Amino acid sequence: MLAFRIREKARLVSIFQDGMNTMRKMAIAEIKPGMKLAKTIYRNDDGRILLSAKSEIKESHIQRLLDYNYEFAVVYDNDIEFEEETVLKPIKEETRSKAVALLKQSVKHIKTDGFLECEDLVPVIQEIIEYILADPLIVYNMVAIRNHDSYTFSHSVNVCVIASLIGSVMGFDRNELQILGIGAMLHDIGKVRIELKILNKKDPLETYEFDLMKAHPLEGYEILRQSVHMSYLPAHVALQHHEREDGSGYPKRLKGTEIHLFAKIVAVADVFDAMTSERVYKAAAPAYIAYQEIADKAGIQFYRPVVEALTKVITPYPKGSMWLLSNGDKVIVTNVTRLDCLAIVVTDSTQSKVYNLYKPAGIRVIQKMN
Ligand SMILES: [Fe+2]
Structure with a gap:
């Protein structure tokens, strides 16, 4: 038996298919004489049959069901036309690869010239956003195998894609999405000032190493504030993306409304991608595990509306699973x-x-x- 849900008269009803027959669960008040009952209904006082399956429903039957306080019955309905199934589509790998390559170039400028060259980066972020806005069925797809060397780059692009998808579900306009996308893409830019041996360490970090690592939001803020032609918001996203709703984050232990919405979005996208990524020191978690862990912390560490939006774009439970x-x-x-x-x-x-x-x-x- 297959179950579907169709939108009918602006409300959702449950539909079932059994062989050639389509059945519909309906409120008794909506059942009309002449319809055929699909499932036997038993009296709720002595368990005897009240109405048998396949019997044609009469006016008196409807009254009897109401007398027994039944709210629903399942009837045959072979006149239903099913909606075309909506097919969710993943982001093109080509767009992702292009973004990774351009991000690498921008970061090279920081290392050699001390400043960020993000002019090339903006068009690719715009491309990602246009792509997301053009199709409401775009969802996030995980990449199973990653190159460890380019983790930071592919992670940044993934966070940009996830954050932009969340922003689009939350109803942001193009301008807002572009600023969010830049902030998401560059949220970890401060890591260029962290030593590689700390960034790539397999073993747990020593306290002093973790303190150095925890400086990356402020380093990122400083890099982005020095970049001309850029809104101040991406810098704030870099500064606040490790802050948490309950004040348990860093560097400033900000709480709730003290954290910018864009940083709350990037925080969720960052954790989701980090959990679902394979690293030298850990295996990748399946999407549903990462999703459940984040959902468990909704309203505690993560902003609930952002977690709800994440659900709509990552498909933790694929069709057929x-x-x-x-x-x-x-x-x-x-x-x-x-x-x-x-x-x-x-x-x-x-x-x-x-x-x-x-x-x-x-x-x-x-x-x-x-
Ligand atoms: Fe970070």
């Missing part, structure tokens, strides 16, 4: 859009239960099954 839920149900994802991730129960074929994995209401996704 199977999951074990905390209540023991095994489900398969049948439909993913930016708003919903519908999964049907596969453990019990008599059930037509559908979960929205983006809003699982107290139930947790525990483990991937395939």
